[in-house]
Amino acid sequence: MKHSTLFFFLLILISSSCSKKLKIVNLSASLDVDEIAVIVSDKKEECNCIDPTAYIPDDRFPEYQDLKIVQVNFHYPNASNKQYNWTGKDAVTFSKKLINACNYQLINNIKMNLPEGNDTPVYDAGYRLELAEDKNTESGMAVYEDVDDENWFYIKKGKGKNNYSRTIIKKFAVNEDSLLNFFAMVYPPDSLKVEGFSSGRAGIALGTSLKIAGVKKHPINEVWKFASVSNHEVGHVFGLRHSWYKNDGCDDTPPHPNCWASTKDGKCAGVISNNMMDYNNIQRALSPCQIGTVMKTMHRINSKVRGLIKKDWCTYNPEKSLIVREDLELNRSVDMKGDIIIEEDITLRLSCRTHMPAGAKIIVKPGAKLILNAARIHNDCGKSWGGFDIQSIGNKKGMIEYLGDVRIENLPNSLSIESDSE
Ligand SMILES: [Zn+2]
Known part of the structure; x- marks a missing residue:
């Protein structure tokens, strides 16, 4: 390949990848979530949310066990x-x-x-x-x-x-x-x-x-x-x-x-x-x-x-965000203090109760998957939380899957907001 041809080819490649913008859809109403979620099964997969071994500290993810x-x-x-x-x-x-x-x-x-x-x-x-x-x-x-x-x-x-x-x-x-x-x-x-x-x-x-x-x-x-x-x-x-x-x-x-x-x-x-x-x-x-x-x-x-526990999980603190960089199954309840961010091509599965503080979001990056196995996501402090940001680049999309009866509570409204960013 001649140098000039190679240069031209690279230019096309760069310009085409630049044209693929990251698209973010914020879902802040449970109906909107229901609409995009893929229903895999109407039955939940067996999960005992009160098994003590599910609550043993996990050194990989300190953020959900503050x-x-x-x-x-x-x-x-x-x-x-x-x-x-x-x-x-x-x-x-x-x-x-x-x-x-x-x-x-x-x-x-x-x-x-x-x-x-x-x-x-x-x-x-x-x-x-x-x-x-x-x-x-x-x-x-x-x-x-x-x-x-x-x-x-x-x-x-x-x-x-x-x-x-x-x-x-x-x-x-x-x-x-x-x-x-x-x-x-x-x-x-x-x-x-x-x-x-x-x-x-x-x-x-x-x-x-x-x-x-x-x-x-x-x-x-x-x-x-x-x-x-x-x-x-x-x-x-x-x-x-x-x-x-x-x-x-x-x-x-x-x-x-x-x-x-x-x-x-x-x-x-x-x-x-x-x-x-x-x-x-x-x-x-x-x-x-x-x-x-x-x-x-x-x-x-x-x-x-x-x-008797100090209710210190009501205030949003982005520094306490859980960044999921490897596949993770949480068969336990969680009181989050920050966002949950699922990185590209990674799967997070929730099967129990998850509290999200006011304004906090669950961010599903392109190719990432959030499996909700009869999960309940709510705000334990009488406020609303920030909903889901579903990201996509081209055909690579973030996904939500449902198994059994999923309960998404305390979302702020019924409007979904679309935005584009570089
Ligand atoms: Zn005793």
Whole structure:
């Protein structure tokens, strides 16, 4: 080929590719989406949206599994003489330090001891505790000194046992729909003198509240000693069961004799569990399935305990956009904070509930495919979201496929807007 001919050929090639403009169709009404979607089947493909393993962190895509923040208030029940529990600045300091110690453990999750020789991955727990504010208290924090001369103490065994009692919770819990009410309690000093009185660190989860006991037995700078028992109870609130049992819902937490410490011989000889949901002297490790269980619970719409999570997924943040660069199936609910962008020739399949913040879009690039398998896409904050941008270049188009009953809710209007861009 002569040079001049080659040049001419290249010129045609360049000019023809330039003439192929990127076309974007924005669909901001569910009827318009229905119109362009290809109905592959009227039946959904089987998908269990509450399988904890679907909620295990996926290192490839951190954007759809952003941190969940549990908002907490603290109660320090006391007798009217205010002698037995933390008060004033000490109570606030205890609360703040305890939250920090709990979060330290959630961030710095440790490797499981069991089964011996395991290669179970270790993930950040993916949630944190946060002390709520209250303008009506002197400290400005949601820390309360509850006075009740009959119920200020905690007894977990024997005479006067009241650990399961909700009396103190019913009387003093506030904002139970939006805050985890944390009752930091003490043992009665008289009982502590009785031989055999059970006074170790203890706790109990009761609905959206929890109690821990013995908080005044140690100085404030030893508050970290209560982090494990607190995280254990928070774990119960968000659906975790004791993990020494076989039926705790997780295959990566093997059953075992639930030993507090390792002994020379007998059933507790050798390696013992260090799991947060067992009774042992470590109580630190959370398995991937346990993290998945907590996340599953936190994503269950309308569940009582979801209300305890700070609703920080309502504001659109483009930096939290999920860019799908390899095929991805999400068999779980998701609370997005940014857009979802499906790159060219890539497939994303949604089978459960997906929240999109106000204004956020799902962008389907040329050749990309969005499969909606009986999926529900909505805005969880009473607003509308930005709809779908379907992109095409020439014959290469973005596609949406439907399987089963797809629900697309909270779109702003019934008009679809077409635009061209270079
Ligand atoms: Zn427990």
